[in-house]
Amino acid sequence: MSPVSLHAHLAALPPRPLADDVDLARVGAYRGYREVIAGLAALAAGPGASVRSIGSSVRGVPLFALELGAADAPVATAIIAGLHPIEWIGVETALALLARLCARPPEGRRIVAIPLVNVDGYQAVEADLRAGRRRFRRGNARGVDLNRNYPTHFRAAAPHGLRAALGGWNHGGPHPLSEPECAAVVAALDTVSTRTRIDHALSLHSIGRMILTPWGGRLRRPEAAPRLAAAAESVRARLPGYRAVQSSWWVPGLRGHGMELDHLHAAYDATALLVECTGGGATLREPRSLVHPFRWFNPPDPARHAEQLAGALEPFVRGQ
Ligand SMILES: [Zn+2]
Numbered sequence: 062m063s064p065v066s067l068h069a070h071l072a073a074l075p076p077r078p079l080a081d082d083v084d085l086a087r088v089g090a091y092r093g094y095r096e097v098i099a100g101l102a103a104l105a106a107g108p109g110a111s112v113r114s115i116g117s118s119v120r121g122v123p124l125f126a127l128e129l130g131a132a133d134a135p136v137a138t139a140i141i142a143g144l145h146p147i148e149w150i151g152v153e154t155a156l157a158l159l160a161r162l163c164a165r166p167p168e169g170r171r172i173v174a175i176p177l178v179n180v181d182g183y184q185a186v187e188a189d190l191r192a193g194r195r196r197f198r199r200g201n202a203r204g205v206d207l208n209r210n211y212p213t214h215f216r217a218a219a220p221h222g223l224r225a226a227l228g229g230w231n232h233g234g235p236h237p238l239s240e241p242e243c244a245a246v247v248a249a250l251d252t253v254s255t256r257t258r259i260d261h262a263l264s265l266h267s268i269g270r271m272i273l274t275p276w277g278g279r280l281r282r283p284e285a286a287p288r289l290a291a292a293a294e295s296v297r298a299r300l301p302g303y304r305a306v307q308s309s310w311w312v313p314g315l316r317g318h319g320m321e322l323d324h325l326h327a328a329y330d331a332t333a334l335l336v337e338c339t340g341g342g343a344t345l346r347e348p349r350s351l352v353h354p355f356r357w358f359n360p361p362d363p364a365r366h367a368e369q370l371a372g373a374l375e376p377f378v379r380g381q
Contacts, residue, residue: 080190089361107163117247119202129172137171142265146182151265155373197354209233213327214278216318262325262333269337273325277308277317299373
């Protein structure tokens with residue numbers, strides 16, 4: 062497929078804000094897909110920033126990467142978000158982080174950001190919200206968990222039983238990079254890495270107030286464990302209430318095979334972190350929120366959390 066410009070894509074989307082159909086006082090002031098793309102377009106209009114399409118989803122929706130900073134910089138940071146469709150606070154945090162980076166582009170460092178990877182899933186969640194459906198979604202349009210489809214420590218697992226009921230939880234797909242969204246991310250980062258060393262990488266998810274380090278697919282510590290732990294600890298020190306741990310040790314017995322976190326570290330030797338943003342938005346004070354999957358993963362005040370997280374993560378993505 063030929064590359065699609067962000068502006069052409071934006072112009073073709075129906076301009077109906079999420080607030081037209083959803084009581085944002087109840088779920089939080091989040092943005093629908095078109096509003097996210099408009100936000101990306103606004104960021105890309107800044108000096109030194111550019112956006113290009115890097116591929117497309119199962120349903121043919123273009124995926125966009127925003128790049129910032131000198132093209133001949135010796136090092137780069139990769140930022141990705143929105144692998145899991147219901148974790149909207151991660152996307153908001155990525156956009157808040159990019160706003161800071163665009164306002165003051167880093168010197169001597171390239172930023173490559175793909176702030177919304179699971180575009181089909183995001184739009185499905187948006188349709189759920191607009192229709193008033195309370196539905197949990199985890200996979201892409203084919204039900205594959207995009208954070209289990211990367212080559213490093215990949216393990217094929219067919220969706221069945223409980224896994225299918227959980228909307229694709231841990232279903233890694235038939236083979237590594239079987240999903241066009243993950244293949245596009247890896248191809249884009251591989252291209253960057255041929256000329257620039259990706260030495261820092263960040264992936265944004267929710268929930269749990271955790272800063273996770275590789276490996277997710279192995280219990281053993283990676284060789285670079287001290288470097289990874291030091292980076293996680295410096296971020297954690299700026300985020301009260303957060304903890305830092307190796308991903309596979311977070312929940313005993315629950316390893317993640319084929320995670321982006323492991324691949325970003327293994328493929329590029331990047332100091333890679335996965336942040337599980339916030340504690341979500343389900344609260345006993347509001348019983349309705351306990352049966353609303355969107356609320357489990359997303360706090361009702363996204364701007365405040367996204368700003369706090371962006372401020373805490375900014376030094377890391379700047380390589381400081
Ligand atoms: Zn996630």
